[in-house]
Amino acid sequence: MTLKSLIRHETLLVLLLVAVLIVLSFQSDRFFTVSNLLNQGRLMTEIGLIAIAMTFVIATGGIDLSVGSILGLTAILAGVFWQNVGLPLPVAALAAIAVGSFAGFANGLIITRFAVPPLIATLATLALYRGLAEGISQARSVRGYPDWFYVLGQGDVLGVPTQLWILLAAAIVASVVLAYTRWGRTVYAIGSNETASRFSGLSVEKTKLALYTASGCAAAVAGVIFVSRVSTTRSDMGTGIELDAITAVVLGGTSIFGGRGTIVGTIIGLCLIQALKNGLSLAGVKGDGTIMLIGVVLILAILASNLFERSGTR
Amino acid sequence: MAMTIDLPPTHPQGSAQRPGVLRRLFADYGQEFVVLAAIIVLFVVVTLVNPRFISANNLTTIFSGNAYIAVAAIGMSMVIITGHIDVSVGALIGVLATISGTLAVAGYPVWVAWLAPVLVGMAVNAVVGVLVAYARIPSIVVTLGVLSILRGGLISVTGGTWISDLPPDFLLAQKRLLGVPAPLIIMVVLTVLAALWMRYSAFGRSLYAIGGNAEAALASGIPTERRTLAVFVIHGAFAGLATILFATQLQVIQSTVPPNLELTVITASVIGGVSILGGSGTVIGSTLATILFATIGSALIFVNVSAYWLRAVIGLLILATVLADMLRRRSRS
Numbered sequence: 001m002t003l004k005s006l007i008r009h010e011t012l013l014v015l016l017l018v019a020v021l022i023v024l025s026f027q028s029d030r031f032f033t034v035s036n037l038l039n040q041g042r043l044m045t046e047i048g049l050i051a052i053a054m055t056f057v058i059a060t061g062g063i064d065l066s067v068g069s070i071l072g073l074t075a076i077l078a079g080v081f082w083q084n085v086g087l088p089l090p091v092a093a094l095a096a097i098a099v100g101s102f103a104g105f106a107n108g109l110i111i112t113r114f115a116v117p118p119l120i121a122t123l124a125t126l127a128l129y130r131g132l133a134e135g136i137s138q139a140r141s142v143r144g145y146p147d148w149f150y151v152l153g154q155g156d157v158l159g160v161p162t163q164l165w166i167l168l169a170a171a172i173v174a175s176v177v178l179a180y181t182r183w184g185r186t187v188y189a190i191g192s193n194e195t196a197s198r199f200s201g202l203s204v205e206k207t208k209l210a211l212y213t214a215s216g217c218a219a220a221v222a223g224v225i226f227v228s229r230v231s232t233t234r235s236d237m238g239t240g241i242e243l244d245a246i247t248a249v250v251l252g253g254t255s256i257f258g259g260r261g262t263i264v265g266t267i268i269g270l271c272l273i274q275a276l277k278n279g280l281s282l283a284g285v286k287g288d289g290t291i292m293l294i295g296v297v298l299i300l301a302i303l304a305s306n307l308f309e310r311s312g313t314r
Numbered sequence: 315m316a317m318t319i320d321l322p323p324t325h326p327q328g329s330a331q332r333p334g335v336l337r338r339l340f341a342d343y344g345q346e347f348v349v350l351a352a353i354i355v356l357f358v359v360v361t362l363v364n365p366r367f368i369s370a371n372n373l374t375t376i377f378s379g380n381a382y383i384a385v386a387a388i389g390m391s392m393v394i395i396t397g398h399i400d401v402s403v404g405a406l407i408g409v410l411a412t413i414s415g416t417l418a419v420a421g422y423p424v425w426v427a428w429l430a431p432v433l434v435g436m437a438v439n440a441v442v443g444v445l446v447a448y449a450r451i452p453s454i455v456v457t458l459g460v461l462s463i464l465r466g467g468l469i470s471v472t473g474g475t476w477i478s479d480l481p482p483d484f485l486l487a488q489k490r491l492l493g494v495p496a497p498l499i500i501m502v503v504l505t506v507l508a509a510l511w512m513r514y515s516a517f518g519r520s521l522y523a524i525g526g527n528a529e530a531a532l533a534s535g536i537p538t539e540r541r542t543l544a545v546f547v548i549h550g551a552f553a554g555l556a557t558i559l560f561a562t563q564l565q566v567i568q569s570t571v572p573p574n575l576e577l578t579v580i581t582a583s584v585i586g587g588v589s590i591l592g593g594s595g596t597v598i599g600s601t602l603a604t605i606l607f608a609t610i611g612s613a614l615i616f617v618n619v620s621a622y623w624l625r626a627v628i629g630l631l632i633l634a635t636v637l638a639d640m641l642r643r644r645s646r647s
Contacts, residue, residue: 110637123577126629127625132626135622246458288465290466291465295463298455302455
């Protein structure tokens, strides 16, 4: 029954996406071109990486609100490690990603060791990590990176934006892990019934710790890509990205209560949001009108899938 | 779902052993006492370092400058106690402030400009309440959507312009009654009324019951759907009241969404002792927590902490409070 309703939600989403794509391509000639679509892929990579990790976290019934702050902290640190500490740029970037992953690990520790609900724990670290980013940066930005660094965020590999390959690889690995491995099944089990999972001998704590670390790591990688894409660092980078990522995940059919959700759904949700943003802006609607529409789509999509599900169970 | 249900702060009458009044008070309001103690310690320490900290001027800034957060946190606490959440309140306050300011500038009577945000807030949250209570969409999803709609709608309509030339009569937050700033009075009165109502009215008790165990509440005859809708509408009214204080602080209103306001309000509720799992907490706690944050923010300035590190220190303190609270709960159970 759960599988059925899952398929239903995703089918619904795909139909919606196709409809949106058709309508938008009639609105503007520039929309359905290879170069535009690839460019949109470039723009959605950062949210995409975070949303993929967030799918796992939400599937366990958790949430991670601190990802935007981790992104900002990583961006700042990459710049500071390189310019002020004097590390070679690749080492600086990796060190920053390591710190970002550790920030996620710290979230996991607070959640598992102290039994703090994830919403509160990551709400607190959202403030803390953003504060660290502000404190370390002292409102200074780091610019002037070597040219090769921009390949990551602005260049192409085999004609496709570099970071889109990263997103693609992450999506494939994540969907295989979530759908086909024992570990992925553990994620669903925890989300469906944490107590029962614990009694069945699943390592609930370890799994959660790994997930929040992965979420921090994804946000950190997104942070480095962000810096490479926009050529500068600022401490307010990634503010509010957590809500965008959660919107994509929930739109993609992952239950906010856990136990249900797929990576494919999240990716479709992401594409739908990005297509709306881009298509509407090409059609002359301002960015803010698009944000509005995304809110409406989110509520209607969940409403529709709720109605389908209810009629299906009867 | 694993859930620890804290006892709501009213004991059944005639329990076998009645512990001492003080101990009972502490059991009921443990977190509130922790927050209050933190405020007092901060005041004493910072005043010793820099006596100007307790100047009337600074106290006014601390208390009335943040009253709108406390008022919004009252409604938020009720929502969280019922087992829900609202991430759209910051956007709502931004929209309501713009509506209120626009009406005031357009020459409508001041009471219209004050009443409008309350009514519109109730109407918007009635829609949210219907979607949550009757359509059964999780509140975080609904309010995430509403957040986008309000934020996007506000900017596309106004373009984020400043509303200036507000009539002096409109500026409620700058008024004083018997020398006491109006926001302070409003904050205290609303907190006390809401606290009494949550503790002693059947309605208030039913919110704890729904948040503690919605199915059990339904089985014991509480109309959970209607109550959930009602609590969102009441929360909308508090958002409207908060808006009046927020919009009338300065001579101008920026018609944008105040950044991170929803997180500030949620944090105040949670740090004040409202369990995010629902079913426990009080609105006194959320108001005290608002005052604590305001005190911390001001104290850091008075002990010369760089403004850049302000948020990091506040974040650390929030984290410490959360961890202390979890340890306290664990040692009690």
